Amino acid sequence: MRPRSKWRWAVLIALMGLVVTACGGEGDGGEAGDTTTPEEARTVIRFAFAPDPVWDYMNDTGMIVEWEDEFNTRVVTSSTWDEFTFFAGGHGDIVSIGTQEVPVLEQETEIKTVTFGKYNFQRSPMMTRADTGYQELTDVPPGSPICVSSPVSNTQFWSVAMNELHDIDYFVGGGDYELIVNDHFVNPQNLLNGDCEAAVIIPEAAAPFLRTGEIVLMYDGLMPFQLYNEFSGFESDEGHVMSNLFSSTEEFYDANPEAAQAFLVLWERGIEAWSDPEIQAEIIATYPQHFAVEAEEDIAYIQEFMAGENDWFVDTVYFTEEWVEAERAIWDFMVDLHPDNQNKLEEGFPQPRFEVVAAP
Numbered sequence: 001m002r003p004r005s006k007w008r009w010a011v012l013i014a015l016m017g018l019v020v021t022a023c024g025g026e027g028d029g030g031e032a033g034d035t036t037t038p039e040e041a042r043t044v045i046r047f048a049f050a051p052d053p054v055w056d057y058m059n060d061t062g063m064i065v066e067w068e069d070e071f072n073t074r075v076v077t078s079s080t081w082d083e084f085t086f087f088a089g090g091h092g093d094i095v096s097i098g099t100q101e102v103p104v105l106e107q108e109t110e111i112k113t114v115t116f117g118k119y120n121f122q123r124s125p126m127m128t129r130a131d132t133g134y135q136e137l138t139d140v141p142p143g144s145p146i147c148v149s150s151p152v153s154n155t156q157f158w159s160v161a162m163n164e165l166h167d168i169d170y171f172v173g174g175g176d177y178e179l180i181v182n183d184h185f186v187n188p189q190n191l192l193n194g195d196c197e198a199a200v201i202i203p204e205a206a207a208p209f210l211r212t213g214e215i216v217l218m219y220d221g222l223m224p225f226q227l228y229n230e231f232s233g234f235e236s237d238e239g240h241v242m243s244n245l246f247s248s249t250e251e252f253y254d255a256n257p258e259a260a261q262a263f264l265v266l267w268e269r270g271i272e273a274w275s276d277p278e279i280q281a282e283i284i285a286t287y288p289q290h291f292a293v294e295a296e297e298d299i300a301y302i303q304e305f306m307a308g309e310n311d312w313f314v315d316t317v318y319f320t321e322e323w324v325e326a327e328r329a330i331w332d333f334m335v336d337l338h339p340d341n342q343n344k345l346e347e348g349f350p351q352p353r354f355e356v357v358a359a360p
Contacts, residue, residue, distance in 0.1 A: 042068070043259045048078045048092040050244075053283050053290040054270040054313070063269060071262040093252040094263060096244040098122060099327055100156040100334065102352045103345060114253035116355045117246035117264045118319055119271075121225035121239050123312035124154035124184075126218040127206060128198045129191060135218055137177070138166050140197045145178045147187040147199035151342065154200055155179065157224045157241055159343040160333040164231040169338040185292060188215060203310070204291040204302060211301040223310065232333075234326045239314070241330055246317070250353065261357055267317045268359065274313055280306065324354045 049055065055077075058064050068074050078092065096119060097105065106113060128134045140146075148155050151172035162168035169175035182190060184205040191199040192214060203223070209215040219227055225239040234240065246263065253260055273279050281303050284291055291302045306312075319327075328351070337344040 041072075043073045043256060045073060045075045045256075045259055045263060046078070046091065046093045047075050047263075048095045050096065051290060053287040054267075054274050056287050056290070057273065057279075057283050058266070058270050063273075064266065067262075067266045067269070071259075071265070073259055073262055075263075075266075093256075094246060094248045094260075096120075097247050098153055098156070099242045099245055099330055100160075100343070101152060102245065102247060103331055103349055104152070106350065106352055112250035112353070113247045114250050114260075114353050114355050115245050115247040116253065116260050116357045117267065117317040118242050118244070118314050119246060119267060119317060120242065120244035121223070121312045121314070122154055122157050122241045122243040123223045123225065124149070124157075124200050124202050125221070125223045126158070126198055126200050127188075127191065127210075127215050128218055129194075130213055130216050132197065134198060135220075136166070137162055137168060137170075137198065137218070140177070142176050143178060144198075145180050145196040147190050147196035147201070148172065148179050148181055149184045149187065149200065149202075150181060151179075153243070154224060156334070156343045157228075157330075158200055159337055159341055160330060161224070161227055161231065163337055163341075164333060169341055171341045171343055173342060174340060175338075191215060202292075203305060204293065207291065207293050207298050207302055207305075208295070210305075211298060223312065225312065226309070228330070232326070232329060234329065238323055238326075240323075240327050242327065243312070253355070260355075261360060264317050264357055265360060271313060271315070271317060275315070277307065318359055319354075319356060321356055324356070328354070 055064075064075065099122075102113060102115060105111060126137065128140075134140050137146075148158075155170075155172060159170045162170040168177075170177060170179070172179045172181060180190075180196060184202050187196075187199045187201050188206040188209050190196055191201075192209065198218065203210065206215050210217070222230070225241050228239075228241045229235075232240070246267070248260060274283065284303050284306065285299055288294060288299050288302075291299075293299050293302055331345055331349075331351075334343060334345040335347055335349075
């Protein structure tokens with residue numbers, strides 16, 4: 001049976017390390033789907049999300065307050081890099097979560113979910129020092145240390161990609177390489193120090209070193225959502241393998257479908273703003289901390305990096321049945337992982353629920 005302890009720790013610390021912020025008004029936020037708050041009986045959505053530039057832009061420009069008034073709804077956010085833990089602890093109604101984490105969340109917590117929107121693609125590419133000459137993981141000697149940020153999240157994707165492309169068993173705690181877990185923002189320096197031969201890092205965490213050329217992207221510069229089409233067999237104009245889906249508890253969604261629909265309206269407005277090149281550049285310059293950059297030259301690098309095909313924000317938060325079919329296929333690849341791989345899904349695992357929500 002697949003080891004489960006790496007997930008249980010998340011549930012045990014679910015009450016720790018969370019910063020709760022109410023957006024769009026004062027008050028304690030009430031209970032899930034509460035319609036008896038002091039704010040004119042507004043529906044309350046408790047939402048867990050990592051710090052995000054588009055959210056800050058919508059908040060600072062008044063878009064969130066305007067939306068809350070329009071839909072008689074209030075969003076109470078919990079800002080955390082560990083949304084899985086927050087949701088697993090039963091503290092939220094809606095959470096942003098990666099596609100590959102959804103079935104694991106359900107199995108480990110017995111929380112039934114409904115996924116109804118999309119936001120960010122899985123973007124963490126594999127990198128190396130400029131002087132190694134490594135193009136793919138097969139160029140790196142087996143057993144070498146690889147720096148990663150987590151045993152789950154992007155490591156789940158790379159477990160699938162390495163199995164499908166090279167028949168490499170890739171996971172934390174075993175497999176063909178030694179995966180060492182450290183924070184995204186620590187791993188670029190670890191890579192440069194020679195503590196690992198390759199690293200999987202969000203691009204913004206390595207921006208200064210990518211700009212100077214000290215660190216380079218492997219796999220022809222492809223990020224996970226771009227590399228997926230190399231082995232998935234799907235011919236689609238839409239990107240796949242999400243870092244941030246919008247998922248709710250089944251209980252909340254079934255009791256508040258209108259709130260879920262309204263929630264997507266808010267984020268669609270944010271995406272529409274982000275898709276404007278001038279606003280996108282403004283957001284990056286105004287909130288550079290979200291892209292881990294400070295110097296003007298690094299801000300300019302990220303603006304240029306994001307302006308083309310590397311943009312990891314979706315074109316729309318809404319998805320279709322066809323999109324869901326292709327997205328869920330990543331779970332089939334997880335079933336095909338090596339028997340000892342900790343990211344393996346068991347044959348016949350319960351399929352999490354997706355709902356196609358129409359724009360109002």
